[in-house]
Amino acid sequence: MSDHTNCKYLVESAQAGSQPPKLKYHAGGIWRESTTDTYMNCYNPSTGEVIALAPQCTSAEVEEIIARHGLEEWKACLLTNEFHRHLGIYSLIGAKMGTRARELLQAPFDTLEVISLAGNKPPLSCLNDGLQVSTGASLGRGMITISENEKQPQPGAMFTFQKHKLTLKLKKKIVDQVKSDIQAAVNKFGGLNQAYFAHVRQLSIEYWLKLDRKEIFEINWGP
Ligand SMILES: [Zn+2]
Numbered sequence: 001m002s003d004h005t006n007c008k009y010l011v012e013s014a015q016a017g018s019q020p021p022k023l024k025y026h027a028g029g030i031w032r033e034s035t036t037d038t039y040m041n042c043y044n045p046s047t048g049e050v051i052a053l054a055p056q057c058t059s060a061e062v063e064e065i066i067a068r069h070g071l072e073e074w075k076a077c078l079l080t081n082e083f084h085r086h087l088g089i090y091s092l093i094g095a096k097m098g099t100r101a102r103e104l105l106q107a108p109f110d111t112l113e114v115i116s117l118a119g120n121k122p123p124l125s126c127l128n129d130g131l132q133v134s135t136g137a138s139l140g141r142g143m144i145t146i147s148e149n150e151k152q153p154q155p156g157a158m159f160t161f162q163k164h165k166l167t168l169k170l171k172k173k174i175v176d177q178v179k180s181d182i183q184a185a186v187n188k189f190g191g192l193n194q195a196y197f198a199h200v201r202q203l204s205i206e207y208w209l210k211l212d213r214k215e216i217f218e219i220n221w222g223p
Pocket of ligand 1 (some may be wrong): 126
């Protein structure tokens with residue numbers, strides 16, 4: 001979706017022979033013009049030329065995410081981005097997953113035990129950072145472990161709070177969508193370079209807004 005829109009602007013700009021185009025941002029299913037004055041350069045990986053300018057969203061745009069998903073999830077996602085050092089799809093899904101688990105179990109911070117099913121290999125294992133930040137079950141506190149029994153690591157986790165156990169897994173339809181978006185980005189930019197990360201950043205913001213934590217997980221109660 002972003003691709004098409006961005007391409008349209010890139011083509012228009014090339015025809016006009018003007019400055020690099022300013023990209024729009026995607027919120028609530030609509031492409032919008034940011035009112036920000038701050039833009040980030042996006043580079044063509046083969047020439048190093050600046051091909052587009054991505055908006056750094058303003059407080060009004062931030063408020064839109066908070067209105068949709070609530071302050072609790074916002075804080076978890078924001079801290080996850082800081083901790084993880086870049087905006088990524090799986091790390092944000094981990095933050096949404098941990099927030100959802102705490103909600104379903106009515107568990108305060110720092111009370112959950114978590115077993116991640118996401119393995120140790122990025123980008124899938126990026127989920128583990130979102131899980132830690134959103135639950136307080138950190139490696140340092142010894143409250144999260146990464147399951148080694150998984151033949152096929154997956155975006156999921158088991159949560160224990162007092163006598164209650166809960167397993168959340170990202171629905172297959174969304175897993176497939178994320179995988180194909182990441183693969184398409186790798187193909188398009190030819191590897192994990194600056195243009196790839198600029199694109200993934202934008203994709204992540206779309207997913208952040210679009211994915212409703214109350215709808216995206218399969219829920220299983222019990223041990
Ligand atoms: Zn990551």
